[in-house]
Amino acid sequence: MSATLLVQLEGAIDECAADIDAIYARCAESVPSYGISPETFRAALRTAIEKYLVNHENGSAPTPAQIRQFIGDLQINDLYLALACARGSDDAWVEFDQSYRRYIERIAHHLASAETDAEEVIDSVYVELYGTRVVNDVRQSKFATYTGRGTLRGWLRTVVWHAVIDMHRARHDEVSIEDWSESGGEMHDRPGWRAEARGGEGAMVDKITRERYREATVAALDKSLATLDDHEKLLLLYYHVEGLKLREIARLVEEPSSPLRRWFQRQSKRRISLPESRVHESTVMRWLEKVYGKVLERFRSELQENNRLSDAEIEMCVEMATEDLAPEDIRRHLMDVPAEG
Amino acid sequence: MPRPKSNKESERLRKLVHTHLQRRTSQLAPIVGVHLDEDMLAAFTGGHLSDLESAPIIKHLVGCSSCRRVTAQLIRLDSELAGEAEPAPVQQEEPHRILGFLSDLASRMLPSTETEVFAYHAPADDFETKDEAKDNGELESEEKSREQ
Numbered sequence: 001m002s003a004t005l006l007v008q009l010e011g012a013i014d015e016c017a018a019d020i021d022a023i024y025a026r027c028a029e030s031v032p033s034y035g036i037s038p039e040t041f042r043a044a045l046r047t048a049i050e051k052y053l054v055n056h057e058n059g060s061a062p063t064p065a066q067i068r069q070f071i072g073d074l075q076i077n078d079l080y081l082a083l084a085c086a087r088g089s090d091d092a093w094v095e096f097d098q099s100y101r102r103y104i105e106r107i108a109h110h111l112a113s114a115e116t117d118a119e120e121v122i123d124s125v126y127v128e129l130y131g132t133r134v135v136n137d138v139r140q141s142k143f144a145t146y147t148g149r150g151t152l153r154g155w156l157r158t159v160v161w162h163a164v165i166d167m168h169r170a171r172h173d174e175v176s177i178e179d180w181s182e183s184g185g186e187m188h189d190r191p192g193w194r195a196e197a198r199g200g201e202g203a204m205v206d207k208i209t210r211e212r213y214r215e216a217t218v219a220a221l222d223k224s225l226a227t228l229d230d231h232e233k234l235l236l237l238y239y240h241v242e243g244l245k246l247r248e249i250a251r252l253v254e255e256p257s258s259p260l261r262r263w264f265q266r267q268s269k270r271r272i273s274l275p276e277s278r279v280h281e282s283t284v285m286r287w288l289e290k291v292y293g294k295v296l297e298r299f300r301s302e303l304q305e306n307n308r309l310s311d312a313e314i315e316m317c318v319e320m321a322t323e324d325l326a327p328e329d330i331r332r333h334l335m336d337v338p339a340e341g
Numbered sequence: 342m343p344r345p346k347s348n349k350e351s352e353r354l355r356k357l358v359h360t361h362l363q364r365r366t367s368q369l370a371p372i373v374g375v376h377l378d379e380d381m382l383a384a385f386t387g388g389h390l391s392d393l394e395s396a397p398i399i400k401h402l403v404g405c406s407s408c409r410r411v412t413a414q415l416i417r418l419d420s421e422l423a424g425e426a427e428p429a430p431v432q433q434e435e436p437h438r439i440l441g442f443l444s445d446l447a448s449r450m451l452p453s454t455e456t457e458v459f460a461y462h463a464p465a466d467d468f469e470t471k472d473e474a475k476d477n478g479e480l481e482s483e484e485k486s487r488e489q
Contacts, residue, residue, distance in 0.1 A: 051380075052394045066393065073389070093439040110422060123446055130443040149394075150384035157422075158379040158386075158415060221361045230396075233403045240359045241366050241406075242413035248420045258388030259395035292354050299354075318353055 001054065008061035009054060013046060015064040019071060020045055027080040033091045034084035044083055045071060048147035073257075079148030085129065086143035100156060107160040116167050125156075125163045210320060216307045217317040224298035231263040232291045239288060246281035253279050366406055377401060377408045386415045 001009075013020075024041045028034075053062035053070055062070070084092030105122055112118035131141035146155050225233065238244045244252075253261035261279060264287045303309040303317060377385070377398065384390055385398050402409045 052384075052390070055393075055397075057397070062393075069391070070394075073391070075389075088440060090440055093443070097439050106425070107418070107422065110425070111418070126443055127447045130440075130447050132447045145378065145380055147380050147384075149380060150387040150389045154383040154387040154389075155379060157418065158383045161411075161415060161418060162379060218361070221357065222365070225358075225361070225365075230399045230403050234399055234409075236358065236362060237366070237403065237409060238413060238416075240362045242410060244413050244416060248416050251420045251423065252386065252416045253388065255388030257390075259385075259390050259392055259399065261388070262392065288355075289351065292351060292358065295358060296350075296354050318357065 001050075001056070002059060005054065005059050005061055009050065012061055012064050012067055013049060016067045016071065019068055023071060023076055027076060030077075031080065031084075031091070031095075034080065034089045036080060036083050036087070040083060040087070041080075044079060044147070045074075048074065048079075048149060051147060052149060074148040075151050076148060078152035079146065082143040082146045082148070082152060086131075086141040088139070088141075100152070103153060104156060104160055107157055108164070111161065111164045113168075116164055116171075121160065121163050121167060124167065125160055128159070128163065213313070213317045213320055216303060216309065217320070220299050220302035220307070220317075221295075223302050224295045227298055228291065228294065229263070231260055232294070235260065235264075235284075235287060236291060246284045249284045250279050250281050253284070376405065377411075382408070382411055382415060386412050386419065 020042055021038065024036075024038050027041070028036065028038075049062065049067055049070060053066060054060075081092055081096060085096050104125055105118070108118040108121040108125070112121060128142045131139040131143075133140040142159065146152065225236075228236075235249070238249055238252075239246075252258065253264075255261070267290070268286075300314055303314045304311075309317070381398060385395065385402075390398065402412060
């Protein structure tokens with residue numbers, strides 16, 4: 001972080017000192033036995049502020065108003081508990097164990113497979129939370145990485161999930177991370193566009209025509225998708241590439257504060273009056289259809305304006321593309337990629 | 342906002358987008374370097390981030406298939422857990438007992454001198470077989486259309 005940015009950040013945090021102290025006072029009063037010092041609490045909030053609110057790309061620090069909003073939205077009780085556990089408070093660990101052990105067990109048992117023992121996962125999670133590495137006489141607890149931005153429950157779900165993955169990797173002679181994550185992403189010979197029929201002048205002309213339309217279609221689709229907003233792209237990727245179901249996407253956006261939900265609701269006049277209402281699968285489908293509509297419009301205009309194709313030729317492009325991407329090919333794609341069937 | 346003219350056109354476009362995205366993302370080189378940590382993954386999937394905070398994360402998820410796949414798995418997990426009954430809280434433990442137990446457990450599992458590297462844990466396809474098995478038979482019509 002640049003010196004200027006650092007000064008701006010510190011200045012903005014200083015302006016919020018009274019708010020931070022007031023939150024600390026409430027926590028300390030609520031559970032005095034945790035023994036968290038004001039300095040530890042402030043340091044934790046500063047870490048969270050820097051992590052989420054400093055824009056390193058354009059070098060901008062948050063305003064005091066943004067910091068106030070941010071600390072007001074933090075899961076302060078969860079953070080206070082995590083800080084106390086990180087510092088080894090007996091009372092905090094008892095509270096944590098009582099409140100979250102069953103949840104950890106539930107996730108571990110849900111994810112455990114024949115080769116991954118749930119009990120072993122639970123032990124390893126507890127050990128990681130407790131911390132095994134000691135730096136300058138301070139035990140490095142995993143809790144120290146929790147900022148309070150999400151719920152402790154959600155964070156634990158991620159920690160347990162990763163513990164299961166780690167255990168699986170350890171038992172499979174450690175593949176490289178990228179090989180692992182991209183195992184569905186190798187450059188297989190994808191049979192999307194079928195091989196053209198061989199032989200004859202007509203076939204050759206057909207091949208050239210198809211190739212021309214193919215290139216135009218792919219380029220136009222690329223350009224159309226590139227013009228979408230990141231929220232729209234992510235929605236398409238979750239649905240079409242990661243294979244999330246509509247109800248799973250609806251669950252992702254069930255929180256009224258969900259950034260994806262807020263973005264799509266801002267695009268829709270219809271939902272503004274009911275921002276807190278439940279997002280159903282049909283709503284997600286509507287969002288998707290709107291995105292398809294945008295893609296189609298830009299796809300057509302790209303082919304018309306830049307490729308000078310007529311409506312009939314555009315139809316042919318779409319027709320060819322969808323014919324060539326016949327169901328059996330799509331199924332083969334789906335078998336190649338790590339998405340649900 | 343323009344919409345596809347008919348169901349047939351919409352369906353064709355959906356197929357086109359589906360296969361195009363599948364092919365494109367499979368051809369992209371994976372992002373090497375900084376990935377989202379557990380705190381960010383949890384905050385994003387929990388829907389707790391403001392626009393200011395979520396913008397760089399959403400941008401990252403669009404470009405990084407590894408992190409996107411982790412979030413998809415977490416969303417799926419959350420969805421599956423939502424259908425299960427909530428267990429009762431555990432009985433209160435005796436103070437000092439938990440820390441003693443943890444200290445003992447930690448010393449047995451890992452030597453304290455070991456230098457741990459909290460590397461990014463990339464997502465695996467491990468659960469897919471399980472997921473697929475679970476999901477067989479419960480595909481909804483919308484999802485089915487993705488395969489056709």
